[in-house]
Amino acid sequence: MRAILILFLVLFSNSIFAQSLNGAWEKVTNSESQQRTIKLYSDSYFTSSTILKDSGEFISASGGTYFMNDYDYIENLEIHSESAAITGSFFNYNYEIKGDSLNIKDKNSNTIEKWTRIDNADNENVTCWKIHQAFRDSNWITIEDGPRKTLKLLTNNYYQVLALNSRTGQFFGSSGGQWELKDNKHYEFIHFFSKNQKMVGDTLSFEKVVKENIWTHNGKSSKGDYIQERWKRFK
Structure with a gap:
């Protein structure tokens, strides 16, 4: 019985870790795109930036809090450089994490974004x-x-x-x-x-x-x- 309990706790902790977004993610785009979008996550906050790949020219930035459970991924936007009007807005997504791949689907528009993990956040001072x-x-x-x-x-x-x-x-x-x-x-x-x-x-x-x-x-x-x-x- 003790062995079964230990196995359950190991599997449960691995499941929680697998669902963590903490780290850096890059949006997957087609090969012709000149833009690069990177999103950083701490335990409950995210920031995002979009720039031109070759020059680093700034295009946009955003940030806010987020929440996720087994079914939903929700963002509460605090800022977007292109629109002050959407400050405070909530965005609700379906999501799926498989290894270093993340797919999110907007529940209203059905738009799907694909992201790939490019960095982790496994130090207590990384936040x-x-x-x-x-x-x-x-x-x-x-x-x-x-x-x-x-x-x-x-x-x-x-x-x-x-x-x-x-x-x-x-x-x-x-x-x-x-x-x-x-x-x-x-x-x-x-x-x-x-x-x-x-x-x-x-x-x-x-x-x-x-x-x-x-x-x-x-x-x-x-x-x-x-x-x-x-x-x-x-x-």
Whole structure:
């Protein structure tokens, strides 16, 4: 009986892991498409970006919360760079995950999207972070929780920054690409930047410390200014 219970728990835990979206997924397109869409997932938040493959030119970005059970995959959109009007909208899909493949079908339009996993998220510090404090004029300034926020979602190798107002649907900007931690430094390799196309291909580096759910980093911003920031776990 004990052996059967252990086997059940192993199978159950494997089933839960198999259904996890945590990580990075790329939308499957035809070979002629010039666009690339990547979606990043933490436990309950997602961000998405669409760019031109060759140049990294920014096309669109979105983000919001999501929920899934055995039958439904539901997104609650907080932001979409192309339409403030759809902020707060819910989108309901059927879905199927097989290995590293994900198919989602819109229940209203019956449109089917196919995605393939390109990265995982198996580290406790790989999640969605929200800007919490910034060091300015010799003081730490706390950025209060509210609809206006800047988020950074990380998977094992990919990241996306998203600045938004979830009440008004105002989009302030997005950037993203790949990252790595080397010699205690956090490096970000920029693949796209909605505010400054010239930053594509550049690398930013930060000193990084994560302690008690607070990520503290310092280094140069995309504008070249020295910054010190604290981020806290968001979703």
